Amino acid sequence: MKQAYLDADTLLSLSQRATEENAEPFDPLHVDLGRPFIHEEFTQLSHTSIYAELDDAQRLRYNQLSGMSSNELFMMFESGFTNRVIQRLIGHRMLRHDPVLRQCLEIMLEEEKAHTRMFAALNRKCMPGIYTRTTFHFTRSGLFEKAALWSLTHLPHHLLLVVWLVMIMEEFSNYISRRMIRSQETRHLGTLDPAFVELHHRHLRDEARHVQIDANLIARMTELAGPLKRRSNARILRFLMDQILMPRRAGVAVIRHLVTEHPELKTRENELIASLRRLKREPGFANALCQEGEMKLTRLFMGQFPEYHFIQTYAH
Structure with a gap:
């Protein structure tokens, strides 16, 4: 039976090739403040009735601010969460005798750092008065969130669920990037700003491979965990997803x-x-969960491990 995701040797070869191709840093020269930054479906107010009551200028600026906030969320997740998980995995005994997968993770770690620099550079171009002083203007972590993050990324019995969370959120980010690239016309606000489209093109180039690395880890870790640990991890994962996906x-x-x-x-x-x-x-x-062909690996592992079937409820 053909495996539904790439093996570690293939991923390492692709990762090494990408390292050579990604040498040129992302440096947006211009942002068009007359254009939207993201598709309206990725802005929260567009799913409320009050959105239609805003005028064109208000909706456009709301979209642009949401685009910058989205960039911050990408940075917060990748630099504050994913990178810590990768660092834990690189030193984990599970990979002690798997130098290929460990090397994939080492390259992935550097790519995630580069992504953070890309999102930060674009935000500085959008609002230099704010983003030259701070990286996070809209997204701030409180003490509870920081303590929870430390616990999740440092306690060994949480490692399985955080790898699941990384894969789910990376597949979701890939959906956003593909949507930005595939169609650049928004519903009501015109054509997307080219700098944002280019950013998502570069982001997807790496992230499409990263979710394949996640899949290799999840296949190994979930199988080894056993049903009791899987159920325990799935319950915590459900709680975390409820918190993350709540506006x-x-x-x-x-x-x-x-x-x-x-x-x-x-x-x-x-x-x-x-x-x-x-x-x-x-x-x-x-x-994303409702779109055929999206979130493929999340769907695959949901099918293999019934403890994670609850993820499908987020499609409603």
Whole structure:
């Protein structure tokens, strides 16, 4: 039976080739502030009735701010979470006798660092007054989130579930990038800014391979874990996904910033925030799970391990 994902030897060869091809850093020369930055379906307010009540200028700026916030979320996940997981895996006894997969992870770690630099560079080009002072304007981690992150990435019995989480979120990010590349016309706001499209093209070039590395790890770790540990990890994973996919502070911060640039919305600020908070889950993730041909590896392992069937409920 043919394996549904690439083996480690093939992935190492592809990773080494990509290292040579990715030598030139991403340096966006221009951002067109008259264009949207992301597809409207990836902005939270576009899934509420109040979005239609915004005028064109307000919707465009909301889209652009959401695009920058999305870049921050990519950076936060890759630099603050994925990189820590990779570092743990590189030193894990499971890979002690697997230098090929370990080398894949070492290259992946450097690529994730490069991705963070790309997203940061584009945000600086969009709002230099803010992003020359800070990397994270919309997304901030509280003490609880920082403590939870430390626990997840340092305690050994959590390693299986965090690798699952990395794969799921990387497949979701690939869906976003493919959507940006495949169609550059938004529903109502015109053509996407070329710098954002180029960013996602470069991002996908590596991430499509990264999820294959994740698959190799999950196949090995989930099989070895046994049903009891799988059930325990799946319960925690479900809780984490509920937290991650719930519209929270970053979405509210985007609205608050929008109001500072469009003070005519000040009287509706609370109404806008309330509309966002009524969304139970991140709508873009549900779209990804509903799209045929997307989230392939997540679907594959859900089918193999019934403990993880709950992931399909996020499609509704």
